Amino acid sequence: MTDSTSKVTFSRARDRAKKQPSHKKRPSPRQNSRRSLSKAKTELNPTKLPKFRLLLVWGVMVAGCVGLGWRLYQLQIVQADELRQKARQQQVINVRPYIPRRTIVDSQGNVLATSRLTYSLFVHPQLFESPKEKVATKLAQSLGDTTEQNLLEQFRRQKTGILLSASLTEDIAEKIKKLNFNGIDVQERYSRFYPQQEMAAEAVGYVDREYKGQAGVESSQQPLLERNSTSFSLRSSRDGTIVPAYLPKNLLNFDHLQLQLTIDLRLQRVARSALKQQLRKYHAKRGAVIVMDATDGSLVTLVCEPIFNPNQYHRSQVELFKNWTVADRYEPGSTFKPINIAIALERGAIEPNSRFYDSGSITVDGWEIYNATREKFGSLSIAEVLQTSSNIAMIQIMNRLSRKDYYKSLQKLELGKRVGIDLPGEVAGSLKSESEFSAKAIEAATASFGQGFSLTPIKLVQLHGALANGGKLVTPHVVRGLVDAKGYLHWQPSFKTHRIFSPKTSREVVEMMETVVTDGTGKPARIPGYRIAGKTGTAQKAGASGGYIPGAKITSFVGIFPVESPRYVILVVVDEPKGENTFGSTVAAPVAKLVMEALISLKGMPPSQKVTDE
Structure with a gap:
């Protein structure tokens, strides 16, 4: 091959290289470092904001701090007593034990009025699992002063909370409890009892179902008949659990005095x-x-x-x-x-x-x-x-x-x-x-x-x-x-x-x-x-x-x-x-x-x- 032929071949190779896209040179490590530093400076130095926007943000922050401070003053100083009382009401349960009214006696000591435990009977027909006819039959037999038909009529008129008796004796109450019917509720309560019946009603009077005197000394001498009792507090936790607390001394001790009348x-x-x-x-x-x-x-x-x-x-x-x-x-x-x-x-x-x-x-x-x-x-x-x-x-x-x-x-x-x-x-x-x-x-x-x-x-x-x-x-x-x-x-x-x-x-x-x-x-x-x-x-x-x-x-x-x-x-x-x-x-x-x-x-x-x- 001659020299001329060699030159032609090199020339063609150079022309092809010119026509092909050229590749960028890889930067050196020093160049990369300079570029990263420049980029970081750009990020650390953002574009400068207008002055009024800075003042606006500053004002909002100051106002918020002042508002929070004022609210804190209201809660901690102005409303402190009220909030403390509300907290106690939510956390503390006041309990006052039941103490019967004083007995009333005549001049010779004969009992004219006293308190005794009685029972109230409520029925809830919507909770009955047994047939209404069966419940009515059993209750009529136990109560003795009503009929099965009368009870069924009451069951139809009202679905729940029917008061059948407000003064059941203990033996009748126990008999009803043994029936084991769902929807029957026997509640214990104290009621006033007058063993002499009407014999001294003019002077004694009577007490209603709310245990309030409505006539006679039962009404006029209410403060004397209601014994003084001490109430105490039980604290409840956040989940409502009752927490034992201090009980007053002699809490359950009360006098046994009776109200004596001059009536013989x-x-x-x-x-x-x-x-x-x-x-x-x-x-x-x-x-x-x-x-x-x-x-x-x-x-x-x-x-x-x-x-x-x-x-x-x-x-x-x-x-x-x-x-x-x-x-x-x-x-x-x-x-x-x-x-x-x-x-x-x-x-x-x-x-x-x-x-x-x-x-x-x-x-x-x-x-x-x-x-x-x-x-x-x-x-x-x-x-x-x-x-x-x-x-x-x-x-x-x-x-x-x-x-x-x-x-x-x-x-x-x-x-x-x-x-x-x-x-x-x-x-x-x-x-x-x-x-x-x-x-x-x-x-x-x-x-x-x-x-x-x-x-x-x-x-x-x-x-x-x-x-x-x-x-x-x-x-x-x-x-x-x-x-x-x-x-x-x-x-x-x-x-x-x-x-x-x-x-x-x-x-x-x-x-x-x-x-x-x-x-x-x-x-x-x-x-x-x-x-x-x-x-x-x-x-x-x-x-x-x-x-x-x-x-x-x-x-x-x-x-x-x-x-x-x-x-x-x-x-x-x-x-x-x-x-x-x-x-x-x-x-x-x-x-x-x-x-x-x-x-x-x-x-x-x-x-x-x-x-x-x-």
Whole structure:
């Protein structure tokens, strides 16, 4: 091969190399290092932001910090107490153990009211797994006071929460539990039980299903009947688990004191029996018997008929829950005449030996007034005025006082005030205004024989108690105090007294009232060997809208004995007796006699040393 041929071949190879793409040279390590450094500097030095954007970001951050600080101040300082209290409410459970109400006993320690464990029966038909017919059959057999059909009807009307009984006995409750039916719930609870039933319901009252007193001392003495109990706290963890905590010392220790009443259950039974018999005999609307110890105002007997059974109060008429001896007013009639005699003696308007002429009628402000029997009694001593119950003589006696003085004397008796008895629902008496009373002579005339104003039976007992104890108004009450199991008195209420008559006046009037029983209308109340003072009353019955109800009357008798040492006041009131011979002497006085005979026997009272009998 020649040289020229070799040159041509090299030239072609060079031309092909030019036509082919050339490859880049790989950078050296030093060049790579320089490039990485340059790139890092670019990343560390971003593009510079505008100034307003920096200020905006800075402002947002500052505002956020200030807001958080302010909120922290609100939570830690301002709302600290409130939040702490909420936390405690969520974390702590307050527990107060159940402590039964105090037992109520009479003056002799007989239980009148106590708490006992009873059972409530609820059924939930939607949870029954057995046929409803089978459940109804078994329950009817266990309860005994319902039928299978009646239960099935209840199951159809309601799917859950049916209360079948609120007072199951323990043996019945256990029998139902043994049935093992799903959907039957027997719940234990405490309820009030009254072993004497209606015998002392006027004073005791009753407790409802919420365990709240609704009448009698169960209502008025709620603070005394509810024992003081200490509540304690249990702390709960975050998951609701109860954590044991400190318990107060003597937590479950409580006193065993009982609330003792002044009522004597023995005399209560006698009074109720005698009153019920008389109400049936004269077909009367209602009646009451009150016996008060005038030395301190304690009520030995308080009977109203008709009355309710506190164990079954829900079956009684609502009006029976009201003790009308403290809640209803009436015009006392002639039983108020001894009080008027005491007023006249106290004012010096008459003397014990004064005499007045009863002509049988008298006209006052155009009104013709007669005696209740339409009789004319002629010349009468003060004692004979009470014996005959002369309206005519009473008008003449009270006319010796100016109307203003007479009115002030009635005000002194506190006729317009409550007596303050420890029973609920008491109302004050009703006395007309002084201007109205003084404007017309007929007002003083009717007031002289116990009409034209009204008071409660308990107020009349209080006034006659003042005659018995030497002139002092005592507070009638049924609560003796708190006693322990041995009868020792740990607490007793205190009452104020207020003098309205002098001892001399009181004594003179009581001795005059004795002649009413020995020689006057009160003879049916006489008891051989005992000196008894009394006064009968037969008053017209005022209507609710004014005037008097035609043919309706209220008969009553008030007695004080023994006369030689007056202590007890007895009031018998019979409302609306039916028949011809219905007077205080025929309807009320015989009841008072039976009550006094029982009182003599129970208290062991000896016969009077000086007895005035026919």
